[in-house]
Amino acid sequence: MATKIALAGNPNCGKTTLFNDLTGSDQYVGNWPGVTVEKKDGLLSGRKDVVIQDLPGIYSLSPYSLEEVVARNYLVSEKPDAILNIVDGSNLERNLYLTTQLLELGLPMVVAVNMVDVMRRNGDTLDIARLEKALGCPVIEISALKGEGTKEAALLAIGEVAKKRMSERPHVFTGSVEHALAHIEESLHGKVENATSRWAAIKVFERDTKAVEMLKVPTDIVAHVEEHIKDCEKEMDDDAESIITTQRYAYIQKIVGETFKKSPRKASLTLSDKIDKVVTHRILALPIFILSLCVMWWLAVADGGPGTILTDWANDGFLGGEGWHLPFTTHECTADGAYKGMEFEDAQDEFAKQDASKSKWEEAYLEKVNEGKPDGEKVEKMPEKIDEAIAKTIVAKGVFVEDEETGEPKTKECDCEKCTKKREAGEDCEGCGCGCGEPEMWDVDYAAYQKAAEYEEPDPSQFGVWVPGIGALISSAMEKMGVNETVASLVNDGAWGGVATVLGFVPVICVVFLFLAFLEDCGYMARVAFIMDRLFRKFGLSGKSFIPMIVGKGCGVPAVMAARTIESERDRRMTIILATFIPCGAKTVIIAMFAAIFFRDMWYVAPLMDVVGIAIIVLGGIALKKSKAFSGEAAPFVMELPAYHMPTFGGIFRHTWNRVKAYMLKAGMIIFPACVFLWFIMHFDWGFNLLADEEIEKSMLHDMGSWIAWLFAPLGFGTWQGAAASVSAEIAKEQATATLGLVAANMDGASTAAHVSNLFASMSDFPKLAALSFMLFNLFVPPCMVAIAVTFREMGSKAWGWFAVGFQLLVGYMLALSAYQLGMLFAGGGFGIWTAIAIVVDLWCLWMVVRPAKCKM
Amino acid sequence: MSNGSIVVLVVIGTLAALAVWRNLRKGAPCSCGCSDEECCEGCCGHAKKDS
Amino acid sequence: MTLNEVKPGGSVKIVRINGAGAVKRRIMDMGLTKGTEVAVRKIAPLGDPIELTVRGYELSIRKDEAAAIEVV
Numbered sequence: 001m002a003t004k005i006a007l008a009g010n011p012n013c014g015k016t017t018l019f020n021d022l023t024g025s026d027q028y029v030g031n032w033p034g035v036t037v038e039k040k041d042g043l044l045s046g047r048k049d050v051v052i053q054d055l056p057g058i059y060s061l062s063p064y065s066l067e068e069v070v071a072r073n074y075l076v077s078e079k080p081d082a083i084l085n086i087v088d089g090s091n092l093e094r095n096l097y098l099t100t101q102l103l104e105l106g107l108p109m110v111v112a113v114n115m116v117d118v119m120r121r122n123g124d125t126l127d128i129a130r131l132e133k134a135l136g137c138p139v140i141e142i143s144a145l146k147g148e149g150t151k152e153a154a155l156l157a158i159g160e161v162a163k164k165r166m167s168e169r170p171h172v173f174t175g176s177v178e179h180a181l182a183h184i185e186e187s188l189h190g191k192v193e194n195a196t197s198r199w200a201a202i203k204v205f206e207r208d209t210k211a212v213e214m215l216k217v218p219t220d221i222v223a224h225v226e227e228h229i230k231d232c233e234k235e236m237d238d239d240a241e242s243i244i245t246t247q248r249y250a251y252i253q254k255i256v257g258e259t260f261k262k263s264p265r266k267a268s269l270t271l272s273d274k275i276d277k278v279v280t281h282r283i284l285a286l287p288i289f290i291l292s293l294c295v296m297w298w299l300a301v302a303d304g305g306p307g308t309i310l311t312d313w314a315n316d317g318f319l320g321g322e323g324w325h326l327p328f329t330t331h332e333c334t335a336d337g338a339y340k341g342m343e344f345e346d347a348q349d350e351f352a353k354q355d356a357s358k359s360k361w362e363e364a365y366l367e368k369v370n371e372g373k374p375d376g377e378k379v380e381k382m383p384e385k386i387d388e389a390i391a392k393t394i395v396a397k398g399v400f401v402e403d404e405e406t407g408e409p410k411t412k413e414c415d416c417e418k419c420t421k422k423r424e425a426g427e428d429c430e431g432c433g434c435g436c437g438e439p440e441m442w443d444v445d446y447a448a449y450q451k452a453a454e455y456e457e458p459d460p461s462q463f464g465v466w467v468p469g470i471g472a473l474i475s476s477a478m479e480k481m482g483v484n485e486t487v488a489s490l491v492n493d494g495a496w497g498g499v500a501t502v503l504g505f506v507p508v509i510c511v512v513f514l515f516l517a518f519l520e521d522c523g524y525m526a527r528v529a530f531i532m533d534r535l536f537r538k539f540g541l542s543g544k545s546f547i548p549m550i551v552g553k554g555c556g557v558p559a560v561m562a563a564r565t566i567e568s569e570r571d572r573r574m575t576i577i578l579a580t581f582i583p584c585g586a587k588t589v590i591i592a593m594f595a596a597i598f599f600r601d602m603w604y605v606a607p608l609m610d611v612v613g614i615a616i617i618v619l620g621g622i623a624l625k626k627s628k629a630f631s632g633e634a635a636p637f638v639m640e641l642p643a644y645h646m647p648t649f650g651g652i653f654r655h656t657w658n659r660v661k662a663y664m665l666k667a668g669m670i671i672f673p674a675c676v677f678l679w680f681i682m683h684f685d686w687g688f689n690l691l692a693d694e695e696i697e698k699s700m701l702h703d704m705g706s707w708i709a710w711l712f713a714p715l716g717f718g719t720w721q722g723a724a725a726s727v728s729a730e731i732a733k734e735q736a737t738a739t740l741g742l743v744a745a746n747m748d749g750a751s752t753a754a755h756v757s758n759l760f761a762s763m764s765d766f767p768k769l770a771a772l773s774f775m776l777f778n779l780f781v782p783p784c785m786v787a788i789a790v791t792f793r794e795m796g797s798k799a800w801g802w803f804a805v806g807f808q809l810l811v812g813y814m815l816a817l818s819a820y821q822l823g824m825l826f827a828g829g830g831f832g833i834w835t836a837i838a839i840v841v842d843l844w845c846l847w848m849v850v851r852p853a854k855c856k857m
Numbered sequence: 858m859s860n861g862s863i864v865v866l867v868v869i870g871t872l873a874a875l876a877v878w879r880n881l882r883k884g885a886p887c888s889c890g891c892s893d894e895e896c897c898e899g900c901c902g903h904a905k906k907d908s
Numbered sequence: 909m910t911l912n913e914v915k916p917g918g919s920v921k922i923v924r925i926n927g928a929g930a931v932k933r934r935i936m937d938m939g940l941t942k943g944t945e946v947a948v949r950k951i952a953p954l955g956d957p958i959e960l961t962v963r964g965y966e967l968s969i970r971k972d973e974a975a976a977i978e979v980v
Contacts, residue, residue, distance in 0.1 A: 059937050059938060060933075060937040062933050062934075062937060064930040064933055064934060065934075090964075091963075091964055091965045092964070093939060093963040093964065094938065094939045094963050094964075094965060097937065097939070238942075239928065241932075241933055241936075242925065242932070242933075242936060242941075245933070245936040245937065245941060246936070246941045246942050246943075249939060249941045249944070250941075250943075280950065280952065280953065280959075281953065282951075282953045283953065284953075285952075285953040286953060530952055530957065530959070530968050531952055531953055531954070533952065533954075533956065533957050533968075533970070534952060534954035534955055534956040534957070535954060537956070537970070543957075567930070636930075636931045636934065636969075636970065636972075636973055637957055637968065637969065637970050637973075638931070638934045638935055638938060638967070638968070638969050638970075638973065639967070639968045639969075640938070640965065640966065640967055640968075641959060641966040641967065641968050642966075643966075
């Protein structure tokens, strides 16, 4: 039978760090309440017979919060063999408050004073021996962060188990209170376990009905004792619970005074205080919060920012696309030939020109050759032998290279000094006399054609170390194997294509998660709750409800579960409904894709999604609050604000890596099979016949999408593709990006980005608006199926689950509707029935938010 | 259909089936970042660590 | 005077805590008991809650909750 050691202590005392150190496992460390709700356990490193049980961080063993009840139920009913109580040495008094209560449980116990490194640095001293005597149990100094003394603390606890002797418990209570307690203890003799009798007596005195029930204290004793309790209350002019609490702290103050010497500190502020002054400043606090969000998004998706550079490389080179050059290896072409001495990009431009010349001339030639011929005899391809006579007369006029983005002819950019300077300064160089800014066009005669025909595509390996893209490698490998075109498409477009789309965004989510991990670990998050509390109180929640929303930036599932720490059921329900409106990691991928394709020049669209999320939470909360179901008093907000501390690089990287690893695993386990399935129903009709590319309209996916496409019509993406993508997003939100890549595969364009861009152009006259509307819809309707399942579970009732889903669906739809319809109105799309409906809907929402409350707040 | 095609189909089909089977058995991979050995939040269908 | 009336920078001593139930217990659990010295550190940017220094650490409570605490 394994020895069980329970780790108990305040939140933020370093308990989880100690747990990690003792068990060697990878757990989350957070600075704000609600991170650990359920208990975790692990084996002590090197000792298979010792189990370390981590309890939720608690300030007391009161019956008032879920974590406290969970902890004390465990300690009293399941009884660990020993308690290892971690106490924050820089915060002794409040930490020892729990210690006195734990001691009363009568279990073997060791007190580990943590943060001893901080104490030493500050010059504070602790008289261990004296403290041991006062508490009646062994005390040891540790630094969980540095790993100092941690193993010894565990061994001490194990030792206490062996001793089986209970040390003399401290005399915390005095006077008539002690008298009453002794009397109660006497009455309880034989009715409760000897070891717990002290704690039981105190619980009876405090009238803690939950504990009394759990301990099975006979009701006649409770009744009998009531008189004594009332007498005490009269004498001390306070209620029983408060009497106990006050006496505890009085006792603690005394022993801390005797054992702890704080070194005289300079009056100047610590670094933590200085940071705090700025970050929770009256005027600067909110802007700073928004600014930090913007910085994060800029790093992640701004054109030219690190996130975009890496994602473009991943999407266009490494995963998709032809390939890429190793950085620092690019050089001018050294091989003999047309491109000698040129840089790769210039060589590509040159080839594009020559290729255009070739094709356009051939077109003109064929036109001439086919003149006068009836349709059946027209020549489609260039013959082996060219008719010299005709050829010499052909001149293709106005040849140009099409600019990928605009579709217009590429403009001239001359190299003269004046124009180069202007271009570097970011100015246009039109009207400068050398033809810049004008479409670059030229004529091609037979001689020019012959030269052009000799040009081959530049071989990238001549310009530097070339790494072929994985997609390109797979593609050519299949070609070599002689794989059938359709099957090849299953891999290129479906399986690999879908997964590559999602994986390509790893750099973006890396940035987001890195940022989040830093903010969480340094303690900023608690402050944000502090800043937001006033706002949240407006709709009856507390700043505590903001924390699940921060958690939600990573994933909605733990966010919904973090709502467990909210005591009031009504508040908890509201938090669950609202928590998933903050874009999670998967939704971030959608934002990243759309930012890259449609909003490259508008980097603010990305952080806007966060702002919209917060706005929905606030406004939605206010609206809900006004209904009968949610109205009532605001929940209290009593919260510790832990000091800031510099997070360790290791910690942040580990958290981020965990999340990124999970993301990639999800891509393989969920996105991959989903894409295979989607490809299948996209290429087969209902009779399971394989379809050719042009027959896609007969496919199962097309039909299924079309059945519901009309629902999305007012939103701007009412096509089978839009419908398919939106529905598939319920499997996993990032699937929407993969599905879009899939269904857009037979659009024009050379890359997934071009495909999707053209897809939206085909869906609506206002593609950017439709894209925005699509984003809004998918970001703010109910989250992925897993998160919905958790919502139902945490709500505890099907009715509430459906309410949550219904509410979210409504919000997402209305948001997308308003954006598209009103956007169209302003963009000149005219006023239609849906515009009117959108306006009515918006007014109704406004009314829901500003109407007078049904019940008193 | 060529041999190459058959190979590819079999490979893709097997991988997809494996992925689905793993999901059904172990629960979907958790996007909250925990791996299923240490997940004790019980999220995403993973077994809780102390059960 | 009650705690919510104390200006930032002020330092007071708790005389009595009114109210009952979970909130009162929570406040006391966190160290705000009769005779304790409390310093009001700052007020949140939106006007509420307030940040206190008590028993050597920072605690945040609402003005409503602070109103139940009589100080001198």
